Amino acid sequence: MKTIKNIGLVIFLVGLAIFTFTIFTGSFSLNESEFNAFINAKDYKSEIIHDELKKAVVTDEDLNIFEFSSRVRKAYKTSNDYYDGLIAKYDSEKNWDKKGEQFQYKIYGKPHTLSYEIAKKAGSGFVKDNAGMVWWLTFGLAILGALLFILPNFILLGSKGIKNDGIYHESSTNRGWIAWLVLVYLVAFYLLLYFFPDYVVVWTYILDPISKFLNGGPASQWFVYGFLYCTIMLVMAIRMYIKYRHNKYQIIRTTSVLFFQIVFAFLIPEIMTSLNMPGYDFKNAFPLDYDFFFEWNLEALRNSGAIGLFILVWGIVLTLIIVPVMVYFFGKRWYCSWVCGCGGLAETLGDPYRQHSDKSLKAWKLERWIIHAVLVFSLLMTVVTLYCYFSGTQSFLGINSQWIKDTYSFLIGAWFAGVIGTGFYPIFGNRVWCRFGCPLAAYLGLVQRFKSRFRITTNGGQCISCGNCSTYCEQGIDVRAYAQKGENIIRSSCVGCGICSAVCPRGVLKLENGPEKGRINPTEILLGNDLDLMTLVNRKNEA
Amino acid sequence: MEHIVIIGNGISGITAARHIRKLSDKKITIVSSETDYFFSRTALMYVYMGHMKFEHTQPYENWFWKKNRLELKKGYVQQIDTEAKTLFFSNNNTLIYDKLIIATGSKPNKFGWPGQDLEGVQGLYSKQDLEGVEKYAPNNTICKRAVIVGGGLIGIELAEMLSSRNIPVTFLVRESSFWNGVLPEGESNMLNRHIKNHHIDLRLGINLKEIKSDKKGRAKSVIIAETGEEIACDFVGLTAGVSPNIDFLKSSNIATNRGVLVNKYLETNVKDVYAIGDCAEQQEPTNNRRPIEAVWYTGRMMGETLAQTICGNKMAYKPGHWFNSAKFFDIEYQTYGWVYASPKENEAHFHWIHNDDTKCITMAYDKNTYRFLGINTFGIRVRHAIFDKWLTEKCKVDYVLEHLADANFDPEFYNLYEKEIVSKFNSENNTNIQPKKKSWKRIFQTSL
Numbered sequence: 001m002k003t004i005k006n007i008g009l010v011i012f013l014v015g016l017a018i019f020t021f022t023i024f025t026g027s028f029s030l031n032e033s034e035f036n037a038f039i040n041a042k043d044y045k046s047e048i049i050h051d052e053l054k055k056a057v058v059t060d061e062d063l064n065i066f067e068f069s070s071r072v073r074k075a076y077k078t079s080n081d082y083y084d085g086l087i088a089k090y091d092s093e094k095n096w097d098k099k100g101e102q103f104q105y106k107i108y109g110k111p112h113t114l115s116y117e118i119a120k121k122a123g124s125g126f127v128k129d130n131a132g133m134v135w136w137l138t139f140g141l142a143i144l145g146a147l148l149f150i151l152p153n154f155i156l157l158g159s160k161g162i163k164n165d166g167i168y169h170e171s172s173t174n175r176g177w178i179a180w181l182v183l184v185y186l187v188a189f190y191l192l193l194y195f196f197p198d199y200v201v202v203w204t205y206i207l208d209p210i211s212k213f214l215n216g217g218p219a220s221q222w223f224v225y226g227f228l229y230c231t232i233m234l235v236m237a238i239r240m241y242i243k244y245r246h247n248k249y250q251i252i253r254t255t256s257v258l259f260f261q262i263v264f265a266f267l268i269p270e271i272m273t274s275l276n277m278p279g280y281d282f283k284n285a286f287p288l289d290y291d292f293f294f295e296w297n298l299e300a301l302r303n304s305g306a307i308g309l310f311i312l313v314w315g316i317v318l319t320l321i322i323v324p325v326m327v328y329f330f331g332k333r334w335y336c337s338w339v340c341g342c343g344g345l346a347e348t349l350g351d352p353y354r355q356h357s358d359k360s361l362k363a364w365k366l367e368r369w370i371i372h373a374v375l376v377f378s379l380l381m382t383v384v385t386l387y388c389y390f391s392g393t394q395s396f397l398g399i400n401s402q403w404i405k406d407t408y409s410f411l412i413g414a415w416f417a418g419v420i421g422t423g424f425y426p427i428f429g430n431r432v433w434c435r436f437g438c439p440l441a442a443y444l445g446l447v448q449r450f451k452s453r454f455r456i457t458t459n460g461g462q463c464i465s466c467g468n469c470s471t472y473c474e475q476g477i478d479v480r481a482y483a484q485k486g487e488n489i490i491r492s493s494c495v496g497c498g499i500c501s502a503v504c505p506r507g508v509l510k511l512e513n514g515p516e517k518g519r520i521n522p523t524e525i526l527l528g529n530d531l532d533l534m535t536l537v538n539r540k541n542e543a
Numbered sequence: 544m545e546h547i548v549i550i551g552n553g554i555s556g557i558t559a560a561r562h563i564r565k566l567s568d569k570k571i572t573i574v575s576s577e578t579d580y581f582f583s584r585t586a587l588m589y590v591y592m593g594h595m596k597f598e599h600t601q602p603y604e605n606w607f608w609k610k611n612r613l614e615l616k617k618g619y620v621q622q623i624d625t626e627a628k629t630l631f632f633s634n635n636n637t638l639i640y641d642k643l644i645i646a647t648g649s650k651p652n653k654f655g656w657p658g659q660d661l662e663g664v665q666g667l668y669s670k671q672d673l674e675g676v677e678k679y680a681p682n683n684t685i686c687k688r689a690v691i692v693g694g695g696l697i698g699i700e701l702a703e704m705l706s707s708r709n710i711p712v713t714f715l716v717r718e719s720s721f722w723n724g725v726l727p728e729g730e731s732n733m734l735n736r737h738i739k740n741h742h743i744d745l746r747l748g749i750n751l752k753e754i755k756s757d758k759k760g761r762a763k764s765v766i767i768a769e770t771g772e773e774i775a776c777d778f779v780g781l782t783a784g785v786s787p788n789i790d791f792l793k794s795s796n797i798a799t800n801r802g803v804l805v806n807k808y809l810e811t812n813v814k815d816v817y818a819i820g821d822c823a824e825q826q827e828p829t830n831n832r833r834p835i836e837a838v839w840y841t842g843r844m845m846g847e848t849l850a851q852t853i854c855g856n857k858m859a860y861k862p863g864h865w866f867n868s869a870k871f872f873d874i875e876y877q878t879y880g881w882v883y884a885s886p887k888e889n890e891a892h893f894h895w896i897h898n899d900d901t902k903c904i905t906m907a908y909d910k911n912t913y914r915f916l917g918i919n920t921f922g923i924r925v926r927h928a929i930f931d932k933w934l935t936e937k938c939k940v941d942y943v944l945e946h947l948a949d950a951n952f953d954p955e956f957y958n959l960y961e962k963e964i965v966s967k968f969n970s971e972n973n974t975n976i977q978p979k980k981k982s983w984k985r986i987f988q989t990s991l
Contacts, residue, residue, distance in 0.1 A: 161873030165707040166593040248956040460927025466586035507924035
């Protein structure tokens with residue numbers, strides 16, 4: 001069994017290595033007619049870009065993606081620099097008309113995104129020509145290896161039950177060098193995906209056939225990400241099924257979160273795209289879906305007829321009505337650990353790292369400041385955006401709409417949710433984003449704390465303060481602090497994953513939706529004592 | 544300011560300290576020779592198994608003590624002079640107290656076996672014991688086999704620990720069936736099978752004769768009394784119960800028997816000296832309880848009670864209904880009220896076991912009045928508050944069976960067994976009890 005595991009690990013690493021290595025393959029250039037087609041479609045007003053780009057990309061040289069990207073970016077920069085120079089010149093001459101004319105010639109967009117668009121069309125080579133075979137060598141091998149690594153656990157873990165043996169002895173799950181290596185790889189992946197998509201354009205070639213099948217078009221970097229996401233969740237869900245096979249709650253929850261990711265977040269939007277509709281993830285609620293009210297999205301929905309209107313109404317109803325009502329009945333878990341895609345990855349890929357969340361009081365204080373600040377930030381951004389959208393102005397309350405959107409997208413959307421949120425799994429635990437950053441979680445948390453039927457019930461006086469619950473709480477809640485006092489756990493951050501209840505060796509914790517009355521029971525111990533003592537003890541405040 | 548000194552930083556001493564601090568501004572010093580900070584003794588096994596790190600077993604962050612003005616002193620108390628109200632430490636330090644709380648817990652029993660003090664022979668009680676297991680049984684190359692002597696809760700935990708590192712374990716149990724001094728036959732037998740399923744070499748009805756030493760003074764094998772068989776091993780776990788850790792009191796004038804003798808107010812024979820937790824021996828134990836209870840919860844309760852007394856609100860230790868819980872490998876166990884290993888004269892037991900052999904319950908009730916006396920559950924979680932109420936209200940066993948669904952505490956979506964259980968009772972007793980659906984209303988009438 002151990003041997004099978006090791007073989008699996010080697011196969012997985014080979015698949016991963018090939019996948020990583022493909023970035024460095026391929027040759028990038030356009031011929032005259034391809035270039036003309038591209039430039040005509042683009043309809044640039046700049047008189048310079050045509051020649052500059054042509055010099056850069058129409059070539060017999062065998063350019064790799066890095067050389068190609070650098071040339072393309074330079075072409076765009078040359079063009080923009082030229083018009084910036086003119087703007088500065090007319091500005092100093094106070095020739096306002098001329099100055100204003102120049103802006104139309106500038107080409108907007110992130111350099112690496114502009115370069116990605118051309119690169120997507122310019123690549124050729126082994127990967128592009130053999131996408132199917134390369135898929136098997138990368139995804140295929142990695143999936144096979146991972147399964148060979150995971151499936152033997154069915155036997156190796158022994159009889160059904162909680163088997164966290166050795167978690168703090170293994171480098172990978174105890175913040176050892178393997179964990180750091182995984183962190184570096186994940187962070188690098190997100191940096192490339194968000195900020196240097198052109199460098200990983202080869203990955204899109206691997207998935208072009210699948211993308212064409214699903215939505216009729218070639219794969220984008222987001223398709224690659226979505227496909228990877230689903231694949232990883234599926235494989236790691238199998239790990240969850242084996243690990244928690246004695247626990248129906250975990251099995252059903254894992255199935256639910258997997259279903260919503262694959263069907264709602266991945267397949268439905270792809271199919272909608274193939275039907276010329278806007279691709280929309282029906283479960284992705286604002287403000288987690290922070291660009292729902294951005295101009296481009298509202299425009300897209302307005303131009304999509306009935307379905308667009310439906311999505312618009314659905315999105316608003318989801319956030320304002322469905323989400324809080326469901327939280328009232330079931331707690332925020334219905335979203336965070338049963339439906340949400342971020343939560344889905346955290347509960348599958350992230351499960352081996354759940355013990356790393358910081359349980360200190362300091363972390364809790366910090367968490368409350370940061371997460372509510374992000375909520376306020378997202379709402380402020382939306383107010384500004386909508387005001388500007390309807391009034392046709394550039395800014396509101398002295399805040400430039402484009403600036404605040406860009407800032408939020410960059411800081412929160414890319415860095416916090418992606419690079420830190422997932423990249424930091426192996427060291428800081430699997431729910432850094434959900435705990436510290438997610439504005440939707442903050443909103444759900446407020447409802448859960450003050451108006452919900454959900455609680456984690458503590459079973460009388462049975463707690464032995466062992467600490468398993470706190471250790472394995474991915475949200476950094478010091479569950480034990482409540483359990484040992486006989487108090488129910490009512491915390492806005494609890495995502496109801498149910499692991500505290502699963503790892504408790506004495507059966508002290510149960511997630512339930514009960515009557516609101518008596519949900520919060522600030523007692524000091526506990527059953528087993530006679531009542532006079534308990535009355536006395538409960539009259540006092542906590543030391 | 545009155546100075547309260549507590550010897551021992553386990554659950555009893557720490558609970559007393561916390562509650563005294565809540566109720567007063569007295570000066571509090573907690574003395575321990577074991578660790579710097581309070582930790583959960585019950586969780587030691589999980590540190591060895593790699594479920595947690597040692598610091599995770601500490602319920603309070605390190606700043607907690609200073610913030611609440613609870614002074615921590617590391618040291619070993621060798622002698623107490625109750626006349627001068629002075630503690631003498633092994634390093635010649637002294638400490639003067641106004642009131643003293645002895646909360647020194649237990650130590651593993653040793654019954655005078657030859658070789659019981661060899662290297663690699665130890666119990667599993669203290670942090671030092673944990674370090675010992677880590678030293679003598681770090682893996683299955685250094686420790687090719689371990690032998691555990693004594694079949695109680697600590698014994699089976701030690702077996703689980705060692706097997707988590709694939710160390711072969713021989714488990715010597717004096718009784719004819721595991722823990723059958725406490726558990727009814729059906730449950731005890733189920734555990735025998737469960738232990739064997741975990742590849743533990745369980746030897747029932749077996750006593751230890753001696754532990755043999757190698758040239759370096761380390762244990763190398765054990766000899767079995769009944770057969771004379773010699774079992775080679777590198778580690779011997781002595782888990783034949785615990786007894787009060789009070790040797791240091793021998794020279795003082797504090798009265799002791801097996802433990803420190805206390806009245807129902809937890810007072811010793813010496814004024815201003817109290818004892819709580821494992822080391823205390825009740826002179827007048829209440830409702831069927833033993834004079835010495837080495838249990839987490841009772842230690843905690845004594846700490847709370849004594850804090851009231853010390854803060855001017857004299858209070859007797861009056862524990863409520865007995866409850867306890869444990870875990871045997873993968874099977875959780877909870878008990879409420881009294882279920883004896885064999886029913887007393889006026890009692891009957893009802894036993895139900897699931898056909899997967901990992902879940903069972905035993906209910907004890909009065910044969911004549913049908914009053915419900917207690918329950919053991921294995922592999923099924925049940926609500927403490929509900930059973931506490933049923934016991935207080937002296938409910939009848941048929942009422943309990945009828946409302947069993949209210950008491951279920953398993954995670955959501957788990958299979959429920961109330962119907963099965965009740966129908967078995969009905970067929971055995973010619974009754975016609977109909978289980979009722981779970982009712983939040985009834986559950987919440989009970990919760991505090």
